[in-house]
Structure formats: C-alpha cells, structure tokens
Amino acid sequence: MIALADCNNFYASCERVFQPWLEKVPIVVLSNNDGCVIARSNEAKKLGVPMGAPAFKFEKVFEKQGVHVFSANFALYGDLSNRVMNTIRQEVNCMEVYSIDEVFMDFSDVSLLKEKALEIKTKVKKWTGIPVSIGVAPTKALAKVANYYAKKYVKQGVLVLENPSYISRALKKLPIGELWGVGRRYAKFLTQRGVVTAHDLVSLDENWVRKNMTVAGLRLVQELKGISCFDIETTLPRKKNICTSRSFGRKVKSHKELKEAVAAYATTCSQKLRAQGSCASLVNVFLTTNPFSIHECQYQASRKIQLSTSTNDSLEIVKAAIKGLSAIYKEGLVYKKAGVIVSDIVPQQQVQLSLFDGVDRVKRKYLMNSIDTINTRIGRDKVRLAVQGFDRKWRLKQEHLSPCYTTRFSDFLTVCL
DNA sequence: TCTGGGGTCCTAGGACCC
C-alpha cells in the first residue's frame, strides 16, 4: 500500500502558521510580481477566486470580501516544507518527496493503515502547524484518488481505499479532469467522447488508450486497475535542465538592464548546478516582450551558446549568457521577461576536458566554493559580479511580502510577555 | 497599469549511418 500526504492549501497554510488570527479569514497568495493567484484558502475558494486568476482583475473582490493578500514567500514555504518532510521521515521507512507539498510513503509494512495515517497527520500538524490530508491505496494513482476524497469529503482528512468495491465506487464519482495525468487537453478530448469519469476511462480498450494517450495514459489506466507502474523513487535524480527566469517588475528597455538581469539569472543557474554537483555545456538565453500588451510591438527570441567544456563556473556561464543576449537584443522594444536555461548536464566528476582549454579550473573551483560559502553564511549575493548591477530596478514587484520568519535572523518573531 | 516559474516524458519527423 502507498500513502500520499498532501498539505492543504500549502502556501496559504504557511502564512497562517505565523499569523494564526487569519484562520477562517480568506487568504490568497500571489505569484512572483504579484501577478496571478497561486494559492487560496478554502474561504477564498468559496468566494469564487479561481486558481491562476490575474490579481488585478480581482482587486475589488479582495477589498470587498476582506481577502488577505500575500506575495509569494518561497523562502518561508521551502523551509516549512522541509520541516513537514523531516517530521514524516521519522515515521516511515521509505518515502518520495514528490513536490513542495506532497510526499508518497511506503505503507507496505503498515498493518493499521488508517491509524498510522491519522498519527502522521496529527504529528505534522502539532510539530509544524501545517494541516495535511492523507490518502492510502494500492498504487500511486489510486493514492492520489484517495487523497482527493480525503481532502474534500472526509472530516478527519484521512481515507483508505483498499477494498475493490470501494475503489470502483470512488472511480465512478471522480470527474475525468481530476485524475492525475489528465490535464485540460485530455479532459476535453475524453469528455467529447463520452468519457466523463475515471471509471469510464478504466473501462476503455487499452489499445485505444495507448494509441490516443501514449504509454503515459496506458500506465495511468493500469494503476487505476491496481497494477503498479510507478515505484516510489527514493533518490532524487539530478536535473537535466535548469532554468532561471523572471518577469520584470517594471518596463525594461535598455541593454544594460537586461544584461544585469540575465547575469543574475545565469549566476543562479550556476549556483543550482554547483548545488547538485553538475556541469552544463549549453547555455540558452531567452527574451520576450509582454504578450498581453496587444498594441505594443511583439518579439520573442532565444540564443543557444555551446561551451567547449562543461562548467558550473558563474563567470563562464554569465559570459556565455551575455553573449547570447547581445545577439538577440533589439533596441526600441519593451521587454517583460528574460531567462537562462542550462542543459547538456553531466556530473562534475565526468567533465570531458578540452585540449585547448585556457581556464585554470582548479583555481576557479576554489573561487566558486569560497563565494558559495560566504553567501550561504552572510546572505545571498553578498559577493557577486559587478555586471549583476546594484540598483536592480527591474526586479520583482512584491507588495505584500510576509517576513521570512524561519530563515532570516532579522525577521524572527518577537514575543512580548 | 496590472497576467508565474519551474520541471518531466513522449512522439514524430528529419538527418544521418551502414
């Protein structure tokens, strides 16, 4: 048996941990730049605020209904996620952290399924303040189904789907679009053919599923029939692509500002590479104007720069990224977003050196180590390249940011007795 | 005025190899 623990309205719950008077008050959390709604408390859902809604279209609703608005605080959410995962790690032999707010747990050696799930749920709430729901079932896809019902209809927040007749009943009531692996496109495609519940999907001919939904669809169908196709992955694989991109908080036109932004993104990509012990040999830079500004001139471009030797050195990656940027930059346009993607990633022990390489890689490695150590200790970007800029007017808009209660000394809560 | 930021996997088609 596999259990799936999923934090309820995770980002909204994180904000509530440190502002408990917001319990029962509608909350929304906005994406970077305070752009879209990316998390809602149950109260906000009831007010009809949809997921992904542009915030500016709902400003009046927020004001009128007393909705508390937060800018995304990923430092806080990441830290609380770690606390939740570490709490659960003590309770199970084997688990897979599937996303920032979800974890699959191996329950194969658990005899009292419901009791164990309840115990975990209670402990996580007590230790971290985060409410979770837990679904238990024979496969991952069915655990997702169990979790869906646990969160939505079960007061205790825990549901075990083991008995075949229960499973069948659950699938008959589950709308096709709620299934894990069925997105908007497939939901529409299937609905048009009369497949409206998970049960309808499972009843289809497997060859038809294979042909129309690829092997991914076939695996899903088998999982729903109780045949396991997805194992619990305990080691997290190295990323094959790493991307850092942001929309700008204001209009950006100049090459200089874009250069600062691209240099900053390339630096972050390099840090992420070093953190997972990898090197990359392809650096891709991209730029876009605002696709929603229909009256302004539109432009999207990208440029790939191939490096002769794989690297995770900030200086080299920034240099390549800026070279790419200069090749695609056009004057007179208003840019909205830029980003850097590094790929062709290999473990850093397996880098193929070039005969004509002019870089002292040993020395550079020490330099990067020192920079990472200093920045970890005294703060992000305390040591940085001059090209990353100082005033950084292009950076994010974050007008409703909560304190980093758990990751920044100056933001610690003060309790007055 | 104002619309996020990361990822993965699969497939088809083209280029190329012998």
Added chain:
DNA sequence: TCTGGGGTCCTAGGACCC
C-alpha cells in the same frame, strides 16, 4: 520498368505535473 532495410540521434512540439 525499376531504386532496400535496418538502425541511431536530435529536435520541436505537445502533453502533463506542482
């Protein structure tokens, strides 16, 4: 008149996830 058969690798695009 007529032009094979078997592969691999790469890329773009489309689907999905959170």
